[in-house]
Amino acid sequence: MRDKTLCVKRPEVSHEGFASLAIPTYRASTIVFDSAVDYANRKYRGPDGYTYGLHGTPTSRALEGSITALEQGLRTVLVPSGQAAITIVFLTVLMPGDSVLIPDTAYPPVAGFCENYLKPRGIAYRIYDPMIGAGIDELIDETVKLIWTESPGSTTMEIQDIPAIVAAAKAHGILTGCDNTWATPMYFKPLAHGMDFSSMALTKYVGGHSDLLMGSIAIKDIDLHRRLKDTMRMIGLGVSPDDCALALRGMETMGVRLAHSGRVAIEFAKRIESRVAPGLVLHPALPAAPGHDVWKRDFAGASGVFSVVIPAHAEEALPDLLTAAKAFSIGASWGGTHSLLAPMTISRAIDENAHAGSILRISIGLEDEDDLWADLEPIVDLVASESVIAKTA
Numbered sequence: 001m002r003d004k005t006l007c008v009k010r011p012e013v014s015h016e017g018f019a020s021l022a023i024p025t026y027r028a029s030t031i032v033f034d035s036a037v038d039y040a041n042r043k044y045r046g047p048d049g050y051t052y053g054l055h056g057t058p059t060s061r062a063l064e065g066s067i068t069a070l071e072q073g074l075r076t077v078l079v080p081s082g083q084a085a086i087t088i089v090f091l092t093v094l095m096p097g098d099s100v101l102i103p104d105t106a107y108p109p110v111a112g113f114c115e116n117y118l119k120p121r122g123i124a125y126r127i128y129d130p131m132i133g134a135g136i137d138e139l140i141d142e143t144v145k146l147i148w149t150e151s152p153g154s155t156t157m158e159i160q161d162i163p164a165i166v167a168a169a170k171a172h173g174i175l176t177g178c179d180n181t182w183a184t185p186m187y188f189k190p191l192a193h194g195m196d197f198s199s200m201a202l203t204k205y206v207g208g209h210s211d212l213l214m215g216s217i218a219i220k221d222i223d224l225h226r227r228l229k230d231t232m233r234m235i236g237l238g239v240s241p242d243d244c245a246l247a248l249r250g251m252e253t254m255g256v257r258l259a260h261s262g263r264v265a266i267e268f269a270k271r272i273e274s275r276v277a278p279g280l281v282l283h284p285a286l287p288a289a290p291g292h293d294v295w296k297r298d299f300a301g302a303s304g305v306f307s308v309v310i311p312a313h314a315e316e317a318l319p320d321l322l323t324a325a326k327a328f329s330i331g332a333s334w335g336g337t338h339s340l341l342a343p344m345t346i347s348r349a350i351d352e353n354a355h356a357g358s359i360l361r362i363s364i365g366l367e368d369e370d371d372l373w374a375d376l377e378p379i380v381d382l383v384a385s386e387s388v389i390a391k392t393a
């Protein structure tokens with residue numbers, strides 16, 4: 001071969017005796033075939049065959065396989081974000097005339113997707129009280145094709161009775177899905193509780209370092225896997241093998257990160273609860289939390305995110321205390337090594353008065369606990385204090 005060809009073709013390199021613990025990052029758009037016949041038959045390679053880089057590489061399959069094993073599923077589909085993990089499920093199973101039930105506490109962009117994307121295309125949605133449990137049965141009519149859940153709910157942390165919702169759905173032959181980002185399959189296994197879809201924002205605890213965006217959908221039914229993959233192929237979505245490598249690396253330390261962050265979060269939640277007015281600390285492990293008994297029954301642990309309701313008297317002084325924090329950073333997303341504070345305002349459709357003010361979401365990372373508490377203490381003192389107006393009067 002001549003020089004220009006030698007620049008392009010690679011020499012055969014021996015892999016003999018090379019064994020590494022790292023998963024190689026296989027980048028590919030083109031997948032090459034040994035023969036023209038193989039190429040012609042590529043669509044018969046089955047759910048795990050390689051056909052085109054967008055649809056999977058050994059790197060993405062390694063990540064899918066790891067998540068499938070943790071979720072106790074059959075296959076996992078990787079998507080570009082946690083939000084996409086939800087929308088791809090909805091787009092796969094819902095047709096015009098159908099409807100979906102979503103909890104009032106779902107990750108907020110879910111209701112936005114239903115209202116602004118699905119509704120104009122003839123797919124309806126209904127928001128339900130996350131604590132509805134078996135009462136969901138009354139909301140099921142012949143149009144409902146999917147019940148979505150998220151447990152605990154975003155920011156306000158209500159734990160849902162997943163087995164009761166699954167029982168009602170199964171009685172009507174309806175599919176169910178759970179956003180499992182907070183617990184991760186380390187602490188809750190939606191598929192084992194009868195859910196059809198378990199989604200995660202890998203952006204959070206699996207990535208674990210605030211530098212990755214990806215989502216996963218685990219399923220235990222090969223036909224649902226095919227339908228999800230069809231949606232991905234038709235829309236033209238896939239994930240980068242480099243991102244998969246980051247997620248695989250993040251996942252190796254997820255167990256110890258979760259154990260540490262979860263322990264510190266519970267300690268802080270209890271300490272704050274002991275100092276402030278009742279009901280202000282939102283953490284499923286606190287006995288007063290909505291769904292605490294269900295959490296104890298169904299979950300194997302708690303991750304490192306919880307919230308504190310900010311009473312009206314504390315709202316004005318809070319921003320300066322957040323800005324002054326040294327160990328915590330201010331920002332959305334969570335589940336990484338860096339601890340985060342995010343002041344949130346919540347709007348609920350079912351009970352408009354519930355959590356009408358601000359809520360501080362706290363994500364515990366891996367910094368020294370005393371440094372973190374030094375940032376939180378003045379905030380807790382402020383929340384615990386009498387109204388500033390009452391004091392100065």
Ligand SMILES: *Cc1c(COP(=O)(O)O)cnc(C)c1O
Binds near residue numbers: 082202
């Ligand atoms: C962050 C989050 C998402 C969205 O994940 P992205 O990767 O940021 O799109 C979905 N669900 C929950 C519960 C989340 O916290």
